[in-house]
Amino acid sequence: QQASLARDSHLPAVTLDGVKMRLMANIELVEEVVSVRDNAAKGVGLFRTEFLYIDLKRFPSEEELFEKYKEVVELLTPKPVTFRTLDINGDKVLPYMKGVEEENPALGLRAVRFCLKRPEIFITQIKAILRAAAFGNTRLLIPMISCVDEIIKVKEIIGKAVEELKKEQKVFNQDIPLGIMIEIPSAVIIAEDLAEHVDFFSIGTNDLIQYSMAIDRRNRQVAHLYHTMNPALIRMVKMVVDAANKKNIEITMCGEMAGDPLNLPILMGLGLRELSMNSMSIPLINQMVRRLNAVDTRAFVEKVIKMGKASDIEAFVKETYGNIL
Numbered sequence: 001q002q003a004s005l006a007r008d009s010h011l012p013a014v015t016l017d018g019v020k021m022r023l024m025a026n027i028e029l030v031e032e033v034v035s036v037r038d039n040a041a042k043g044v045g046l047f048r049t050e051f052l053y054i055d056l057k058r059f060p061s062e063e064e065l066f067e068k069y070k071e072v073v074e075l076l077t078p079k080p081v082t083f084r085t086l087d088i089n090g091d092k093v094l095p096y097m098k099g100v101e102e103e104n105p106a107l108g109l110r111a112v113r114f115c116l117k118r119p120e121i122f123i124t125q126i127k128a129i130l131r132a133a134a135f136g137n138t139r140l141l142i143p144m145i146s147c148v149d150e151i152i153k154v155k156e157i158i159g160k161a162v163e164e165l166k167k168e169q170k171v172f173n174q175d176i177p178l179g180i181m182i183e184i185p186s187a188v189i190i191a192e193d194l195a196e197h198v199d200f201f202s203i204g205t206n207d208l209i210q211y212s213m214a215i216d217r218r219n220r221q222v223a224h225l226y227h228t229m230n231p232a233l234i235r236m237v238k239m240v241v242d243a244a245n246k247k248n249i250e251i252t253m254c255g256e257m258a259g260d261p262l263n264l265p266i267l268m269g270l271g272l273r274e275l276s277m278n279s280m281s282i283p284l285i286n287q288m289v290r291r292l293n294a295v296d297t298r299a300f301v302e303k304v305i306k307m308g309k310a311s312d313i314e315a316f317v318k319e320t321y322g323n324i325l
């Protein structure tokens, strides 16, 4: 069964009624490109770039980052590679960055907040990404955006990076899609305003669950509350998809929720057409796509959206789709 799954994962991810899904991979290391290809991902929807920083004993140089990024882009071209800028602190700490202990790291100087406080580190990474972008298909993704001001500041930094690259006469491509992670509840609420400033959204359910339900994603004591079928989460996903569609920007999901076949009818019903996940999950999701009718998931989700309990939603999913899982 495993073998046929792997073989069939190269079949197009198209529903019975002809709706195409784009299944992308989440990666952390250059070496994972092999698994992206083996599992027939349509590209990288989330490159968690912090791991290249964690491995070193200091901040990497622009040249070091560029070489690695270029390698990934060249290996996968023409498939897109989505570079998410540095998302450190929170749950991922750089061993060489002592002296910034925080009482609540998840609510602290994490991700884009850190990058905007240390623009020299941010610019270095953005320059490396824009240079790699000259060698294939890339996208730029900013984590932990919570308000419009942050994205405006990010764009100023990108502008500075472009100026520097021009001055240095380096080969680069600034014409790449700019997106933000939607993983903080405030970003869900102002999604339409944020959409004015970016080309795409990527929903990060891992943090969206943590921040909206006040559940530390690493705390086992409250893990029983961490549920992707929580109606609050499902309704938030709907808000974000609707905002993106209304504002005519691309929408994708790269949180773990996207890699569980049980969630697929809900995500498709809400209108998502691109999902990014651990590449090992792709064959199973692909198979599930091929067994679904997109039009039915629409009607199904209309009922789900009115349900008030995660356990009821889960039972309803299993009752409706258990036979094709």
Ligand code: PEP
Pocket (backbone or CB within 6 Å): 046, 048, 087, 183, 203, 204, 205, 206, 207, 208, 254, 255, 256
């Ligand atoms: C998320 O928060 O859902 C996400 C994809 O990013 P990370 O797990 O790296 O925080």
Ligand code: MG
Pocket (backbone or CB within 6 Å): 143, 183, 204, 206, 207
């Ligand atoms: Mg996150």
